[in-house]
Amino acid sequence: MRRALSLLVIGLLGPVAHADPTADRVFTAPTAWLPPSNAVVGTGVVDLRALADKRLESTLIVGYGLGGLAAVDVGTDTDVRGCTDCAGTVPPAPIYLGRASFRLGARQDAWFRGMPAVVFGVQTTFGSSGPFRDARVSEAYVVASRELGPVRMHGGVALIDAGFADVTLGRKARPLAGLEWTPSQYPKTTLMGDVAWMPRLESDATDRVALEWVAGWGVRYQAFARAAIELAVRHRQDEGLGDSTVMVRMTGMWELEPAPRAVIRLR
Amino acid sequence: MKQVTVILATVLVTGAIARAQPLPDVPIPPDNGSASNPGSAGGSDTGSGEAAKPPLQDVTGPSDPYQPAPPPKPSKPLPPIYMPEVLTTPTGWLLPAAVLYSKTSIDTGGGVSSDTRVGLGDVAEFGLATTDAIRERDAETDARASRIQPYVTASFRLGVSEARLFPEQPGMTLGFRKSFERNHNEFKTRIAELTLVASKHLGQHAAIHVGGAFWDASLEGDLDGAGTRREVTLHGGDKKSNQVRPFGGLEVTPLPHAQILIDLGWAPEFCYHCAEGDQIQLKPVLSWGVRYEVARWMRLESGVRVPDIAEANLLDAQIFGQVTFTSWALRRAVDSLK
Numbered sequence: 001m002r003r004a005l006s007l008l009v010i011g012l013l014g015p016v017a018h019a020d021p022t023a024d025r026v027f028t029a030p031t032a033w034l035p036p037s038n039a040v041v042g043t044g045v046v047d048l049r050a051l052a053d054k055r056l057e058s059t060l061i062v063g064y065g066l067g068g069l070a071a072v073d074v075g076t077d078t079d080v081r082g083c084t085d086c087a088g089t090v091p092p093a094p095i096y097l098g099r100a101s102f103r104l105g106a107r108q109d110a111w112f113r114g115m116p117a118v119v120f121g122v123q124t125t126f127g128s129s130g131p132f133r134d135a136r137v138s139e140a141y142v143v144a145s146r147e148l149g150p151v152r153m154h155g156g157v158a159l160i161d162a163g164f165a166d167v168t169l170g171r172k173a174r175p176l177a178g179l180e181w182t183p184s185q186y187p188k189t190t191l192m193g194d195v196a197w198m199p200r201l202e203s204d205a206t207d208r209v210a211l212e213w214v215a216g217w218g219v220r221y222q223a224f225a226r227a228a229i230e231l232a233v234r235h236r237q238d239e240g241l242g243d244s245t246v247m248v249r250m251t252g253m254w255e256l257e258p259a260p261r262a263v264i265r266l267r
Numbered sequence: 268m269k270q271v272t273v274i275l276a277t278v279l280v281t282g283a284i285a286r287a288q289p290l291p292d293v294p295i296p297p298d299n300g301s302a303s304n305p306g307s308a309g310g311s312d313t314g315s316g317e318a319a320k321p322p323l324q325d326v327t328g329p330s331d332p333y334q335p336a337p338p339p340k341p342s343k344p345l346p347p348i349y350m351p352e353v354l355t356t357p358t359g360w361l362l363p364a365a366v367l368y369s370k371t372s373i374d375t376g377g378g379v380s381s382d383t384r385v386g387l388g389d390v391a392e393f394g395l396a397t398t399d400a401i402r403e404r405d406a407e408t409d410a411r412a413s414r415i416q417p418y419v420t421a422s423f424r425l426g427v428s429e430a431r432l433f434p435e436q437p438g439m440t441l442g443f444r445k446s447f448e449r450n451h452n453e454f455k456t457r458i459a460e461l462t463l464v465a466s467k468h469l470g471q472h473a474a475i476h477v478g479g480a481f482w483d484a485s486l487e488g489d490l491d492g493a494g495t496r497r498e499v500t501l502h503g504g505d506k507k508s509n510q511v512r513p514f515g516g517l518e519v520t521p522l523p524h525a526q527i528l529i530d531l532g533w534a535p536e537f538c539y540h541c542a543e544g545d546q547i548q549l550k551p552v553l554s555w556g557v558r559y560e561v562a563r564w565m566r567l568e569s570g571v572r573v574p575d576i577a578e579a580n581l582l583d584a585q586i587f588g589q590v591t592f593t594s595w596a597l598r599r600a601v602d603s604l605k
Contacts, residue, residue, distance in 0.1 A: 037559070039527070042277060064567075067525025067559035072569040100375045100586040102571050104527065104557060122571045124584050126375040139583040161581040166410060171581055 022069065022253055024063065024103065026178035026194035027216030027232050028079065031154050032117035032145035034105055035065035039255045041073070048246040050094075057094050057245075068107075074100040074155075079214070080162070081236075082132045082201035091243050092200055096129035099138060100118070108146060116146035128164075132201050137162040143176065154178035154194070163200035163210045169199060171207035192232070193217040212237035227252040340396050345495035345563075349425070349438070349466075351384060351392060352539050353516030354554040354570060355400065356532040358476050359438035359466030362386030365598035372589035374399075374572065377413060384422075385597070391425040392440075400534040400552065401458060402574065403451065411583075412574075415456065415537070420446045429466065439468035458535050464514075475567050476516040476530070483510060484535045484547045492540060501535075501547045512549055526558045528570070536575075550575045556587070566591040 022035045035041045045059035059120070061075030078094035086092070103118030120142050128135035143156030155177050162169045178194035195215045202208050218232025230249040349360035351368065362368055368384040379398030386392050397417035404412040426440030433498055445459045463479025487498040516530030533549045556570015569588045573579075 037522075064569075065567055066557045066567060068522055069525045069527060069559075070557035070569065072586065074586075075589075098375075102556065102586045104555070104570075115508055122584055122586065124375050126377070126581075136582050138584055139462070140581060140584070156473055159581060163582060168582065171579075 002214075011073065016031050019146075023220075023228075023251060026115045026154060026180065026192050027218065027230075027234060027247075027249075028198065028214045029154060029176040029194035029196040030103075030119070030121055030141055030143050030156070031152075031178065031197070032119040032156075034068070034071050034103065034117070034119065035063060035253060036255055037065050037068040038257075039065040039253055041251065043075075043249065043251045045077070045247050045249045047078070048248060050245070059249075061099075062175075070102065070104040072100070074098075079198055080135070080137055080201065081198075082130070082135065082164075082203065083132075084131055084203050086202045086204045091239060092202075093130065094134050095135055095179075095201065097125040097135065099125045099126040099137075116144040118142070119143050126159070131203060131215040132164045133203055135162070135164040137199055141176065143210055150182045150184060151176075153179075153181040158197065159250060160197060160199060160211065162201065164201050164203065164209070165207060167207045167209060169211070172197075172211055174211065188222040189212045190220040190222070191217075192220060192230075198236075226254070268301065296438065298499055313496055329386055330388055333462065334428070345595055349429075350566075350591070351394075352382075353518065353530040354528050354568065355534075355552055356476065356514045356516050356530045357424065357440065357462050357464050357573070358516070359440050359443055359464045360425065361389065361392050361428060361430070361440060362426060362593075362596070363437070364389045365595075365596055365601045367594040368394075369593075372399075372587055374585040374587035376574075376583075376585040377586075378416060378585070380416070389428065390569070391423065394422045394424075396420050396422065401446075401449075401456070402534065402536045403454075403456075404538050404539055406534070407538065407545070409538075415449060416460075418449055420444050420458075423569075429468065437465040439463070439465050440556070448595075452538045452539070454486060454537070454539055456484065456486050456537055458482070462514075472520045474518040476518075478514050480512050480514055480533060481510055482512065482533065482535065482549055484537075486537050486539070486546055488539060490539060499543075499546050500584040501549075504544060509549070511561055524560045527555075528558055528568070529553075531557045531576075534574070542584045551577055554587075564593055566593075 021033045022041060023033060024031060027213050041063040043061045050057035057078045060078040061073050063071050063073030065071050076096055076098050078096055080095050080097055081092035082095050083092035101121055102121035103119050103121035105117060108117045109115055122140045124138040125136055139158055139160050141156055141158035143154060145152060145154045157173055158176050159171050161171050174197035176196040180190050180192045183191045189193035195213055197211045198214050200210045200212045202210060214234055215235050216232050216234040218230055220221050220228050220230040222228045228251050233244050235244045236249065289359060296343050308556055327393060337516035346363060348363060348366060351358055351360060351362055357553050362384060363386050366386040370382040372380045380397050380399045382394060382396040384392055386393035397419050398572055399414050399416040401415045402412040403415050422444040424440045424442035426438065430436055431581045442462045447458050449456050461481040462478055466474060466476045468474045483501050485500045487496060489496055490499065512533045514532045516528065519527045533550050534552050536550045552572060552574055553576040554570055554572040556568055558568045560566050567590055572585045572587055574583050
C-alpha cells in the first residue's frame, strides 16, 4: 500500500521526462494520448486466428496530428460483429466498417501539475460490409490517461449508439479502462490490458443491437522510436475461450516537415 | 564545277558578312549622335563656334547601356487573414481586398462542399459555394434525413473590419446568401439567408462571434400527393419568428498555430409530405473542431458536426475534414498595376 502511495506521489509530482506516448488505443479502449503536431500515424492489425481459418480480418487506420490539440483518423476496422443466426453455433462474424474519429484534448500537465491527459473523442462509421450494409456505429467518449512511473492508466466513459436498417440501440453509457506496465528491466516492452464495450448487431428472428464487453491483453514491443509491434488476445462476452481472437498490431509514426513560420496574429 | 563555284562564293560572302558583325558579347557603343547623325550635330557646330561637347560616355571603353535596376521597394508585411467562417457559421471578419479564399470539405456522411470567395476593397466579399447542409425527408416517419447536394449558393457580404471606427469596435458584417433553384426528387427548393454578425477578439487567444440570421426557403412540388403542384415558403407561415435564428461561435488559440473552434448555426430541412407548417424547418447544427495553420496559405480543419443537435442523435454525427487555401496573388497583381 505504501509503495503504491509512493508511486502515486512520484507520478503526480515528478517531472514528465518525455512527451506523451502516441497510441490512441490500448487495444479496444481509447487512450488520451494525442500524436504530435503534423505527424502521420499508421496502424495495421491482422487477426491471426482468422488468418488460420483462411479469412482476412484486418484493420488499417491512418491518423494525423492537428496542431498538438487534436487528431483525426480514418480507416477501416472489424471490431464490431454481427450475426444472422444468433441462436446457432456459428459465432458472430466481423463487419468491415469504414470509420473516422476526431479527438480533441489536452496533454499531461497542460493546465496544472499532475493533470492527466484528457481527450474528448467522437468516432463514427461510414459504410459497412456483408449483410449489414447499412450498419452505423457511433461513439463519443471522455478518457483520461496518466503516466505513474512505469505504469500508464486509462479510464473514462463512452456513450455508444449503433444501428442497422430501422433498428437502433439508443445511447448507452459504458465505462472503459486500460492499463500499461513497462518493467524497468525491459524498457522496450510493455504489458497491456483493457476493457471496453462494443455493439453486436443481431439480424435474426428479432433484429436488435446488443452491447458486449471486449477485454484484451497482450504485449507491445517498441522496436523503434517511432514504430511498435503488439501481440494481443481479445475475449468477447458470450464467446467461448476458443473463439478468442489473436491479433498482431503494428503502429508507425512519421513526423512531417515542420510547418513554415506562420503566426496567427491576434490583436 | 559551276555548283562548286556557287557554294564557294556563298561561303565566302557569308563569312565576310559574319566578320562584319560585332561579337555578340561585346556591348555596342551608344549612339551619341555626333558622327552618325550629322543633322543633329549641326546645331552645336554652327553659330556659337564653341568646341564640340565631348561624348557623354567615357571614351576609354564601351560601357553598359543598361541602367541598374532601381532597388525594390520594401514590401509591406501582409496583414493576418481572419477567416470569414468559424466552421459553419459566418464571422464578422471580411477577407482583405483582392485576397482569394478557397475551402473544400468532406465528411463521413458523404458530404462534399466547396466555398470560393474574394475580398472586395476591404469592405465586402463575394463568394460562390456548394453546401451539403440542406437536408430532406419524405415524411415525418422517416427516421433519417438525407442531404440534397450539391446545393449551389452565392453570397455577398459587406462590413466594417474590427477596430476600424473606434478601438473596441467589433468586426461587423451584413451578409446575404442565396441558392440557385434546386430540383431534387421532383421537388424544387430554394433557400436564402440574411445574416448580421459581430466578431471580437478577446485578448490574444480568443475571439467570439455573435449574430442573427433571417431565413427564407421555398418548396414546390406535389406536397399533398394529389398530383397537383404547389409551393410553400418559410415566410408564408404564421410566425415571422420562425425565420429568425441566433447563431454564434467561439475561437480559442491555445497554441500559436492551432485554434479550437465551436459554433452553433442553423440549416433548413425540407419535409415533402409533412403536415402543413412543418414542411420547412430550421434545424440547429453544432460543430466543433480544430484549425491548424500548416502554412501561411494553407489551413487544415477537422472536427465533428451534429446536424440536428436538438435530437442529440449520436448516429447522425459526422467527422469532417477540410482544407482552406488563401492567396495574395491577385492582390499583388492589382498592386503592381498601380
